[in-house]
Amino acid sequence: xxxxxxAELRRAAAYVEAHAADFEQRWAQWLRIPSISADPAxxxxxERAADWLLEQFRGLGLTAEKIPTAGAPLVYxxxxxxxxxxxxxxYGHYDVQPAEPIQAWExxxxxxxxxxxxxxxRGATDDKGQLLTHLWSTEAxxxxxxxxxxxxxxxxxxxxxxxxxxxxxxxxxxxQRAVCDCVVISDxxxxxxxxxxxxxxxxxxxxxxxxxKGPKRDLHSGSFGGTVTNPANALAQMLAGLVDERGRIQIPxxxxxxxxxxxxxRERLASLxxxxxxxxxxxxxxxxxxxxxxxxxxxxxxxxxFDIHGLWxxxxxxxxxxxxxxxxxxxxxxxxxxxxxxxxxxxGLRQRLQELCPPGIQMELLETHGTPAVLAPVExxxxxxxxxxxxxxxxxxxxxxxxxxSIPIVAAFQQAFPIPVLLVGWGQDDDNTHAPNERLRLVDFxxxxxxxxxxxxxxxxxxxxx
Amino acid sequence: xxxxxxAELRRAAAYVEAHAADFEQRWAQWLRIPSISADPAxxxxxERAADWLLEQFRGLGLTAEKIPTAGAPLVYxxxxxxxxxxxxxxYGHYDVQPAEPIQAWExxxxxxxxxxxxxxxRGATDDKGQLLTHLWSTEAxxxxxxxxxxxxxxxxxxxxxxxxxxxxxxxxxxxQRAVCDCVVISDxxxxxxxxxxxxxxxxxxxxxxxxxKGPKRDLHSGSFGGTVTNPANALAQMLAGLVDERGRIQIPxxxxxxxxxxxxxRERLASLxxxxxxxxxxxxxxxxxxxxxxxxxxxxxxxxxFDIHGLWxxxxxxxxxxxxxxxxxxxxxxxxxxxxxxxxxxxGLRQRLQELCPPGIQMELLETHGTPAVLAPVExxxxxxxxxxxxxxxxxxxxxxxxxxSIPIVAAFQQAFPIPVLLVGWGQDDDNTHAPNERLRLVDFxxxxxxxxxxxxxxxxxxxxx
Numbered sequence: 001x002x003x004x005x006x007a008e009l010r011r012a013a014a015y016v017e018a019h020a021a022d023f024e025q026r027w028a029q030w031l032r033i034p035s036i037s038a039d040p041a042x043x044x045x046x047e048r049a050a051d052w053l054l055e056q057f058r059g060l061g062l063t064a065e066k067i068p069t070a071g072a073p074l075v076y077x078x079x080x081x082x083x084x085x086x087x088x089x090x091y092g093h094y095d096v097q098p099a100e101p102i103q104a105w106e107x108x109x110x111x112x113x114x115x116x117x118x119x120x121x122r123g124a125t126d127d128k129g130q131l132l133t134h135l136w137s138t139e140a141x142x143x144x145x146x147x148x149x150x151x152x153x154x155x156x157x158x159x160x161x162x163x164x165x166x167x168x169x170x171x172x173x174x175x176q177r178a179v180c181d182c183v184v185i186s187d188x189x190x191x192x193x194x195x196x197x198x199x200x201x202x203x204x205x206x207x208x209x210x211x212x213k214g215p216k217r218d219l220h221s222g223s224f225g226g227t228v229t230n231p232a233n234a235l236a237q238m239l240a241g242l243v244d245e246r247g248r249i250q251i252p253x254x255x256x257x258x259x260x261x262x263x264x265x266r267e268r269l270a271s272l273x274x275x276x277x278x279x280x281x282x283x284x285x286x287x288x289x290x291x292x293x294x295x296x297x298x299x300x301x302x303x304x305x306f307d308i309h310g311l312w313x314x315x316x317x318x319x320x321x322x323x324x325x326x327x328x329x330x331x332x333x334x335x336x337x338x339x340x341x342x343x344x345x346x347x348g349l350r351q352r353l354q355e356l357c358p359p360g361i362q363m364e365l366l367e368t369h370g371t372p373a374v375l376a377p378v379e380x381x382x383x384x385x386x387x388x389x390x391x392x393x394x395x396x397x398x399x400x401x402x403x404x405x406s407i408p409i410v411a412a413f414q415q416a417f418p419i420p421v422l423l424v425g426w427g428q429d430d431d432n433t434h435a436p437n438e439r440l441r442l443v444d445f446x447x448x449x450x451x452x453x454x455x456x457x458x459x460x461x462x463x464x465x466x
Numbered sequence: 467x468x469x470x471x472x473a474e475l476r477r478a479a480a481y482v483e484a485h486a487a488d489f490e491q492r493w494a495q496w497l498r499i500p501s502i503s504a505d506p507a508x509x510x511x512x513e514r515a516a517d518w519l520l521e522q523f524r525g526l527g528l529t530a531e532k533i534p535t536a537g538a539p540l541v542y543x544x545x546x547x548x549x550x551x552x553x554x555x556x557y558g559h560y561d562v563q564p565a566e567p568i569q570a571w572e573x574x575x576x577x578x579x580x581x582x583x584x585x586x587x588r589g590a591t592d593d594k595g596q597l598l599t600h601l602w603s604t605e606a607x608x609x610x611x612x613x614x615x616x617x618x619x620x621x622x623x624x625x626x627x628x629x630x631x632x633x634x635x636x637x638x639x640x641x642q643r644a645v646c647d648c649v650v651i652s653d654x655x656x657x658x659x660x661x662x663x664x665x666x667x668x669x670x671x672x673x674x675x676x677x678x679k680g681p682k683r684d685l686h687s688g689s690f691g692g693t694v695t696n697p698a699n700a701l702a703q704m705l706a707g708l709v710d711e712r713g714r715i716q717i718p719x720x721x722x723x724x725x726x727x728x729x730x731x732r733e734r735l736a737s738l739x740x741x742x743x744x745x746x747x748x749x750x751x752x753x754x755x756x757x758x759x760x761x762x763x764x765x766x767x768x769x770x771x772f773d774i775h776g777l778w779x780x781x782x783x784x785x786x787x788x789x790x791x792x793x794x795x796x797x798x799x800x801x802x803x804x805x806x807x808x809x810x811x812x813x814g815l816r817q818r819l820q821e822l823c824p825p826g827i828q829m830e831l832l833e834t835h836g837t838p839a840v841l842a843p844v845e846x847x848x849x850x851x852x853x854x855x856x857x858x859x860x861x862x863x864x865x866x867x868x869x870x871x872s873i874p875i876v877a878a879f880q881q882a883f884p885i886p887v888l889l890v891g892w893g894q895d896d897d898n899t900h901a902p903n904e905r906l907r908l909v910d911f912x913x914x915x916x917x918x919x920x921x922x923x924x925x926x927x928x929x930x931x932x
Contacts, residue, residue: 038785098787104683162785189689203688207786216750217570218901221773222669222871223655225801226765228746229755232774232796233709240706243699280694280826284682287825289695299692307687308698309789314776315797319504319628320673320834321564322799322871323775323900330698331781333788335691359753360746368786405688405788434789435684 005457008145012453015144016136020446023136024119026056027445028112030094030128031121037072037095037162046072046158049094053156056135060142062154069166072158076177079138079152085460086181087151091409092131093160093187096123097434104436118431118439125427125440130186131156133426133445137452149460153180157409160187163207163369164408171409171416181463182382183413184455186448188403188425189433191272193441196394196451198386199423201301201402202410204336204373206345209366210235210353211329218314219324229360231328232313238356238363239330242349243306247291249334251348254304257339261302269297272399282430301402304340308332331368335404342370371408374421382420385458390424393451398424424451471923474611478919481610482602486912489602490585492522493911494578496560496594497587503538503561503628512538512624515560519622522601526608528620535632538624542643545604545618551926552647553617557875558597559626559653562589563900570902584897584905591893591906596652597622599892599911603918615926619646623875626653629673629835630874637875637882647929648848649879650921652914654869654891655899657738659907662860662917664852665889667767667868668876670802670839672811675832676701676819677795684780685790695826697794698779704822704829705796708815709772713757715800717814720770723805727768735763738865748896767868771801797834801870808836837874840887848886851924856890859917864890890917 016023035049036042050066050073057064057077064077072095081087099109099122107113112121119129134154141148155178157167171178191197214231215224243249276296280288290299299305309332314325334345346367357363376383378400390398403423410421426448432438482489501515502508516532516539523530523543530543538561547553565575565588573579578587585595600620607614621644623633637644657663680697681690709715742762746754756765765771775798780791800811812833823829842849844866856864869889876887892914898904 038783038787040784097789098781098783100781100783101684161787205688205788207788209786214751217898217903218567219749220871220900221771221775221799222671222801223869223895223899224749224766225771225773225870226756226769227754227762227870228749228751229753230773232777233705233772235777236702236705236774237709239699239702243703283685283690283694285680285694285826287695288693289824289826290692296693300690303692305687305692306699307691307696307790308702308779308794309687309787309791310780310782311698311701311777311794312782313774315564315566316776316778317504317564317566318506320797320799321504321627321775321900322671322673323563324773325775328774328777331786333687333786335688358755360751360755403689404691404693405686429689432683433689434686434787437683 005149005461009453009457011144012140013450015140016449016453023449024442027119027129027132031112031123032110034110035095035158036098037159038098046095050075050158053094057154060139067170069170071166074167074170075154075156077154079148081151082148085150086463087153088182088184088459089153089155089178089180090134090184091413092156092185093127093158094156095158095161096126097161101436106437117443118441119445120437120439122438124438125431126433126438127160127187129440129445130426130448133186133448134184134452136449137456140453141456149457153178160409164412165369167409168412171412175416178416180419182419183421185407185410185421185423186426187407188423189427189429189431190425190444191399191401193428196390196396196398197401197425198383198398199401199403199425200376200378202374202423203301203404203406204340204342204371204411205333205406206336206342206370207333207368208349209329209331209368211327211364213327213362214360215324215326218326221322221324224324229358230324231361232325234358234361235313235328235330238353239308239332241356242352247289249304249306251345251352253344253348257341258304258337259339261298266298268400270295272297272401300404302337304337305335306332335406336373338373338375340373342372346370369408371406372411373406374410374414376421380420381462382422382459385462386422386424386455389454389458390451392454393447471615471927475919475923477610478606479916481606482915482919489915490908493585493595493598497578497589498576500576501561501624502564503625504564512561516541516624519560523620526605533636535636537632540633540636541620541622543620545614547617548614551616552929553619554648554650554925555619555621555644555646556600556650557621557879558651559593559623561624561627562592563627567902572903583909584907585911586903586905588904590904591897592899592904593626593653595906595911596892596914599652599914600650600918602915603922606919607922615923618922619644626875630878631835633875634878637878641882644882646885648885649887651873651876651887651889652892653873654889655893655895655897656891656910657865657867659894662856662862662864663867663891664849664864665867665869665891666842666844668840668889669767669870669872670806670808670837670877671799671872672802672808672836673799673834674815675795675797675834677793677830679793679828680826681792684792687788687790690790695824696790697827698791700824700827701779701794701796704819705774705798707822708818713755715770715772717811717818719810719814723807724770724803725805727764732764736761738763738867766870768803770803770806772798774798801872802839804839804841806839808838812836835874837872838877839872840876840880842886846886847928848888848925851928852888852890852921855920855924856917858920859913
């Protein structure tokens with residue numbers, strides 16, 4: 001017989017309201033730790049961020065441990081099994097993106113600041129703030145009710161922003177630790193303010209660094225210009241050669257495994273309340289380019305892309321320097337859609353760059369990380385439980401969306417055990433993820449906690465095993 | 467009646483030999499001043515470098531003054547007129563290029579170091595060392611002989627590396643101060659070790675900075691990739707669009723004013739003892755690209771080029787950052803050949819970049835500086851006087867060469883008063899001008915001083931006016 005959890009839900013919700021300020025304060029405490037995984041200098045901060053989390057879990061009486069890896073440690077915690085109820089595993093990450101350009105922040109990235117009804121800090125939404133909603137809902141159940149309606153596992157890593165390689169290895173080597181019935185991840189955005197969403201598709205990514213070397217030293221561009229291949233010129237030519245004027249990526253085999261969008265899905269995307277003009281105006285651009293023949297939302301969620309993330313060569317200082325630089329480099333990635341294989345992309349890319357590389361240039365291509373795309377069935381009872389939880393916390397049902405970004409570990413979870421992954425993001429698109437002035441609205445933070453409280457009950461109700 | 471200067475030449479030469487160590491010491495003293503004109507932070511060092519020079523001139527009893535400009539000051543000095551002899555004006559510059567990348571220097575750029583028979587420092591050859599050869603030859607004449615065979619004027623600036631705009635203005639406003647019969651400049655290289663040269667042609671330059679702005683803030687490349695134009699992608703496309711696969715520059719009207727190379731000149735260039743394979747091997751490259759249909763020396767000296775000097779965008783740090791950058795920029799220039807007009811090039815470039823600029827990108831093109839190319843008659847008696855002076859100091863006659871770099875002020879001198887400009891460089895191509903580990907060989911420094919001593923006598927002998 002299924003329980004009715006309404007009394008418990010009221011008690012847990014009341015706990016959350018009573019502890020709102022305390023939840024924000026502890027969130028800010030965690031945000032002060034600059035746990036930047038891309039920069040080896042911040043390695044000790046990764047440990048501190050992991051230890052802080054461990055302490056929270058232990059404070060709630062959960063079994064918790066820090067699992068060392070060759071990189072940043074994993075934090076693992078679990079509550080006791082619940083007879084007849086499913087086990088949900090919450091995944092999240094305590095590492096954050098670099099904060100550059102620092103001067104563009106209105107308040108320092110690691111001094112969390114409340115303004116305009118939001119918390120501003122690097123990691124405010126990605127992913128410390130969103131992850132904490134599930135920890136605080138767990139605290140509310142345990143403190144106000146004394147038990148959880150489902151078993152919860154938490155598997156939190158510190159390398160999401162640099163490719164999650166050690167968590168992937170952990171899932172390959174010790175999948176039994178992470179056995180569960182569904183994975184819950186809050187590391188994305190709603191469809192808009194007051195329009196919650198469940199994401200059923202994620203793009204993958206293949207990320208690279210290209211380094212070109214020309215003459216063995218910087219040369220005077222007057223004395224030597226015209227005699228040798230300039231690596232910066234070569235870089236521009238080679239990068240430009242990766243995409244044509246119709247926005248099609250020029251890599252052998254790149255589109256081979258891309259399935260065309262179904263008419264049904266194109267219709268669903270077209271029916272979303274999306275204002276393209278407003279979207280572009282909010283970003284401050286008067287127009288856009290992209291792959292021909294697709295709508296903006298299709299290009300954003302369901303088509304592969306090529307984006308340069310960083311460029312460098314020669315003299316970047318004040319004034320003029322007439323140098324013919326010895327080196328040039330770029331970081332770039334391709335966003336991938338379902339069935340594209342990052343390893344296959346790398347082969348084609350290498351071949352194409354070799355074709356494009358002019359005489360007199362030595363090229364080095366580093367494969368930084370790669371992860372395939374993910375697509376989930378919207379009909380699953382887990383997804384439907386999440387729909388109901390969100391409906392109760394937000395007062396309206398979620399829409400179904402896809403997401404342009406990748407959460408590398410989602411693909412790894414699905415390879416370890418093919419179970420549903422619930423992507424329930426509490427942020428907003430204009431929360432400046434990966435950019436200066438990252439934030440999470442307080443209203444979204446608190447509704448996220450409430451939705452999480454409901455989610456544990458809805459999952460239990462959806463699977464009455466006895 | 468022409469004098470025979472042999473006794474005086476012997477005395478002056480003996481003075482130079484006796485003072486070799488002192489000349490090097492004072493040269494090193496000047497090199498210690500980091501007079502980097504491109505960086506406003508070094509403004510006080512420009513003043514110090516100018517003051518040091520002023521003191522040297524005054525110590526020799528020359529009339530000397532520091533002429534303020536809106537930028538770095540000019541240093542002007544002159545010896546008394548010599549009845550019946552021409553007036554030669556020595557031009558040079560006391561400013562230097564930035565020293566980046568600092569870590570590539572074997573000894574610090576502003577701690578002059580003698581090793582391998584050379585002086586290593588930023589400015590060792592460009593142009594402090596080369597300019598000093600004419601000051602030390604003047605000192606030798608004045609101290610050992612008591613007078614100069616010709617009147618000498620020195621006009622030395624501190625903004626050569628950033629376009630010479632204030633010296634150009636000075637020449638326009640007060641050309642009478644610089645009236646002379648010929649200009650002498652040592653700011654270049656010999657054709658090779660022990661093969662002195664006189665340069666009869668210089669390329670011009672048109673230097674630009676291109677800044678692109680896309681979305682008003684950095685974006686997450688997953689959530690936004692495909693929706694807006696990426697400024698770094700746009701930069702690569704636009705720069706790549708300025709040159710075709712045959713090395714021809716794709717700007718409307720770019721080649722309109724370029725005169726084809728004469729058969730005679732192509733023959734003269736082909737007859738120079740130039741080893742292309744060795745040249746490329748010395749630079750550490752296995753091949754080269756450039757404009758099709760021209761030899762390497764033709765491309766180097768007599769054909770226009772396009773070179774990128776600096777590129778920047780997005781994340782350049784360690785590891786991966788999945789940012790869609792808000793901005794991207796580049797510094798680049800075109801080397802120009804005779805009759806190309808920098809202003810006309812700018813018009814064509816702006817038009818071409820506007821064609822290439824994709825929707826969603828705002829572009830700003832800054833014209834940093836422009837100067838036309840120069841070509842001089844090799845038959846002139848001034849040139850022939852320089853031939854004899856070099857022959858005596860180096861023990862072999864100079865070859866006639868062109869130079870790929872520009873000396874912006876040479877064009878300005880020729881506009882102010884169309885007189886011969888003698889380009890007698892004492893450096894070598896592998897002296898790392900504008901690069902780490904800049905140097906000047908001591909043997910070239912000292913032979914330069916000797917050649918300069920002969921030059922003042924040969925100019926007097928070539929023009930017996932009474």
